Each structure stands twice: as C-alpha cells, then as structure tokens.
Amino acid sequence: MPVLSPQQVADFQRDGYLLSSGLLSADELATFGPAVDAAVASRTVDDTRSLADKGLYEQSFVQCMRLWETDSAVAPLTFHPALAESAAQLLGAERVRLWQDQALYKEPGGRETDAHQDATFWPIGDTPLVSVWIPLAGSTFASGAMGYVPGSHKAGRLHPVDLTYTTEPYDILSDPALGGSTTTYVEAPTGSVIWHHGLTVHQAMANTTDAPRRVFTIVYIADGYPRDAAWPVFPLDRDGVEAGEPMEGPGMPIVWPREPGDIPPVPEVTGEQTGPQFEVPQ
Ligand SMILES: O=C(O)CCC(=O)C(=O)O
Incomplete structure (x- = not known):
C-alpha cells in the first residue's frame, strides 16, 4: 500500500511541493528531535561566533550535513522507510538513493533563506x-516557514543562486521563466513534513522568534542516473564517480527499497564535506 495517495502525488507534480502529515509519529519526533539537537550541538561545539559575526549564508541557518555518518541515533531518520517510500513515489522511481541529509537550524534572529533551486548546485x-x-517542532511564519513558487519546477534549470554571496546572487524570482509568479509560504504543523522537487524555486522566512527553527532534511535521487559533469561536488568525488558514470557508492546508499532497520555501513571517510553545499558551478 503506497504511503502517499494518488492525489498527493498529482498535487506534487502540479505544484512542485507538497505538505504531508502522518509520516512521522509523535514518538518518533520525540526521539529524533533530541537526537538531531545533540548532533548539531556536537558539530558546532567549537563555534562561539554570534549571529552578527557570521556571513550572510550562515545567518540563514546553521548547516550540519551527513549526520547519519556520524550520529547513529539520527541514521534511522535518514533511512526512515515511510519517508523513503514516499520519495520513491514522488520521484516515480523504483529505487532511490540518498543524496544527503542535513540539519538546517535557523537561529533566533536568523535572516531569510534566499530563493534558489537545489538541483542547479550539483x-x-x-x-x-x-x-x-x-x-x-513545526514551522510558522514567525519561525522561518518555507515558501515555494508553485509550478516553478516546470521552468527547468535556471541560473544557480550563489547563496554564499561569493558573487552577487542571481535574482531568480525575477527570472522571466517564472512569469512573475510569487512565493507561497507554508506553515508546517508539528508532525508534518514538506516535500519539494529539485527544481522548485524555494526560500524561507526569517526567524523572528527567540527559539531556533529546528529542521532536518533528506535529499533523495532516483537510482540509475549518471554524473553529468566534472565540476566538484563532495558526495560524487568522495565515491570516485566520474562524469558519465552511474551515481552510486557508499556515501549514496540505496534508501528504497530497504528493510526497516537496515542501516548501511558508514563510508570510510566520514564527517562533513569540506566545501559549502551551495557551491555555484563555475
Ligand atoms: O530551511 C531553510 O531555510 C532552507 C531549506 C532549503 O533550502 C532546502 O531544504 O532545500
């Protein structure tokens, strides 16, 4: 019995995003929330900078990647069967690989996340x-809700946005391909999750509350596709995948289908990637 209904899949295909509930139980949230908190605290223990001392990218969120590789209490969330099966439905794929997991904690006072498309970074x-x-713990307009340009995934790959401000970031919201469409912001009640397509233009509001907006994300790819180009990206380079070769390896394990509780071995070289996630291809 598929996890998502045909209507949910159709809504995702039309809009490029989908709010869904019921995939994570209250017990699971009560277990995984503190596990991700602990992983983020451990990764950031030596970072004593105030928000004001950080660059614009880091003022949007604290980003800790590939937690499944270092934190065994987080790994069952990364390989959560109902999430992975839902991803397979939305991708229209029989087999799905992990691209990455990450915590994105927007600190109190954290600025907005600039609009971008994910897939253009890779x-x-x-x-x-x-x-x-x-x-x-849910998200609200005050805490840093996500927003999506409905249907923007159909515009194809637009110019990548330099979220790190190494160069002036592309104003993707003004791209003619979006036809003037604007962002729809979505609050996510506790227990719900939001899916977005790799080409959906999305952004997030600032966190005006006095508590962090605690978010974990999992990014999935359909199995069986080749690397497209040689420009550097951590998961492919670590697993020695050359342009034209299938994207597979210990850092990109199959997440669906997979037996519940079967967590793959951690890749030999562990830890966070060295560069920023949102590296703009040269
Ligand atoms: O959580 C955020 O502020 C941004 C999230 C995002 O861009 C993503 O999950 O692709």
Whole structure:
C-alpha cells in the first residue's frame, strides 16, 4: 500500500511541493528531535561566533550535513522507510538513493533563506531529485516557514543562486521563466513534513522568534542516473564517480527499497564535506 495517495502525488507534480502529515509519529519526533539537537550541538561545539559575526549564508541557518555518518541515533531518520517510500513515489522511481541529509537550524534572529533551486548546485543533469523538509517542532511564519513558487519546477534549470554571496546572487524570482509568479509560504504543523522537487524555486522566512527553527532534511535521487559533469561536488568525488558514470557508492546508499532497520555501513571517510553545499558551478 503506497504511503502517499494518488492525489498527493498529482498535487506534487502540479505544484512542485507538497505538505504531508502522518509520516512521522509523535514518538518518533520525540526521539529524533533530541537526537538531531545533540548532533548539531556536537558539530558546532567549537563555534562561539554570534549571529552578527557570521556571513550572510550562515545567518540563514546553521548547516550540519551527513549526520547519519556520524550520529547513529539520527541514521534511522535518514533511512526512515515511510519517508523513503514516499520519495520513491514522488520521484516515480523504483529505487532511490540518498543524496544527503542535513540539519538546517535557523537561529533566533536568523535572516531569510534566499530563493534558489537545489538541483542547479550539483552536476546531476536531469536526475530526478526530491527533498523532504522536516521541522522537528513545526514551522510558522514567525519561525522561518518555507515558501515555494508553485509550478516553478516546470521552468527547468535556471541560473544557480550563489547563496554564499561569493558573487552577487542571481535574482531568480525575477527570472522571466517564472512569469512573475510569487512565493507561497507554508506553515508546517508539528508532525508534518514538506516535500519539494529539485527544481522548485524555494526560500524561507526569517526567524523572528527567540527559539531556533529546528529542521532536518533528506535529499533523495532516483537510482540509475549518471554524473553529468566534472565540476566538484563532495558526495560524487568522495565515491570516485566520474562524469558519465552511474551515481552510486557508499556515501549514496540505496534508501528504497530497504528493510526497516537496515542501516548501511558508514563510508570510510566520514564527517562533513569540506566545501559549502551551495557551491555555484563555475
Ligand atoms: O530551511 C531553510 O531555510 C532552507 C531549506 C532549503 O533550502 C532546502 O531544504 O532545500
């Protein structure tokens, strides 16, 4: 019995995003929330900078990647069967691989997340890609809700946005391909998650509350697609995947189908990637 209904899949295909509930139980949230908190605290223990001392990218969120590789209490969330099966439905794929997991904690006072498309950061060509955005205690307009330009995934790959401000970021919301469409912001009640297509233009509001907006995301790709180009990207380079070769390896394990509780071995070289996630291809 598929997890998502045909109507939910159709809504996702039309809009490029989908709010869904019932995939994570209250007990699971009560277990995974503190597990992700602990992982983020451990990864950031040496970072004593105030928000004001950080660059614009880091003022949007604290980003801790590939937590499944270092934190065994988080790994069952990364390989959560109902999430992985839902990803397979939305990707229209029989087999699905993990691209990455990450915590995105927007600190109190954290600025907005600038509008962008995810897939343009990576040399994956037209490989189907979908993300699930899991607010561990819900999200509100005040805490940093996500927003999506409905239907923007149909515009194809637009110019990548330099979220790190190494160069002036592309104003993707003004791209003619979006036809003037604007962002729809979505609050996610506790227990719900939001899916977005790899080409959906999305952004997030600032966190005006005095508590962090605690989010975990999992990014999935359909299995069986080749690397499209040689420009550097951590998961492919670590697993020695050359342009034209299938994207597979210990850092990109199959998440669906997979037996419940079967967590793959951690890749030999562990830890966070060295560069920023949102590296703009040169
Ligand atoms: O959580 C945010 O502020 C941004 C999330 C995002 O861009 C993503 O999940 O692709």
